Amino acid sequence: MKIRGTLMLAAALGMTGAPPAAANAPLTVVELFQSQGCSSCPPANANVMALADRPDILALSFGVTYWDQLGWKDTFASPRYTDRQWDYAHAFHRTQVFTPEVVVNGRADVVGQDRGELEALIERERTAAGPDIRLDRGAVTVGSGDGVAEILLVRFDPRLVQVPVQRGENGGRTLPHRNVVKELLVLGHWTGKPTTFILPPASDAVLRTAILVQKTPGGPILAAARD
Secondary structure, X not given: OOOOOOOOOOOOOOOOOOOOOOOOOOOEEEEEEEOXXXXXXXXXXXXXXHHOOOOXXXXXXXXXXXXXXHOOXXXXXXXXXXXXHHHHHHHOOOOOOOOOEEEEOOOEXXXXXXXXXXXXXXXXXXXXXXXXXXXXXXXXXXXXXXXXXXXXXXXXXXXXXXXXXXXXXXXOOEEEEOOEEXXXXXXXXXXXXXXXXXXXXXXXXXXXXXXXXXXXXXXXXXXXXXX
């Protein structure tokens, strides 16, 4: 069952500077799973938000639901995002989920509270060039390549949003959020041949669009793009 345990790291690594990004470098997908009811989440959230402006990184924040019964219901959480975290837990051969958790390219994870460890993981798990992804006029085309994968549509809010938390472990605090995922949808399957998918309209004009080509469930992300 879902638990509220938080993994703690013993090693304390220093802050590291962001490496320069190549002009056409593939996007590295950094997914944070957190809850406004988790007192251990704000440091990891701050580390992921600090990466959000890097052109080589797609930072995404997913609110999970299993803290909601403990005094504060997360304002951005969805069972769909909790299910996604469980997909990763099963892929990593675990019987538990925890917050905070940061997954890089669907391949490996860290708690995310240590900035140096997170950046080291990003460097280790950078994606080699996968299939080409073209976003244009309400459609996305995924080019040729090797493998079979799902095509995921992600819509996220790029704005900095401050949320006053009234109860629970973070009661009395105002927590910042950025790149909060608001929509997650499977567009269809890709089998290695060029395929075009129609994008449904966004529920809010402020949301940005990202596309993930991912082996499932909870598998490696082969390629990503954003508008």
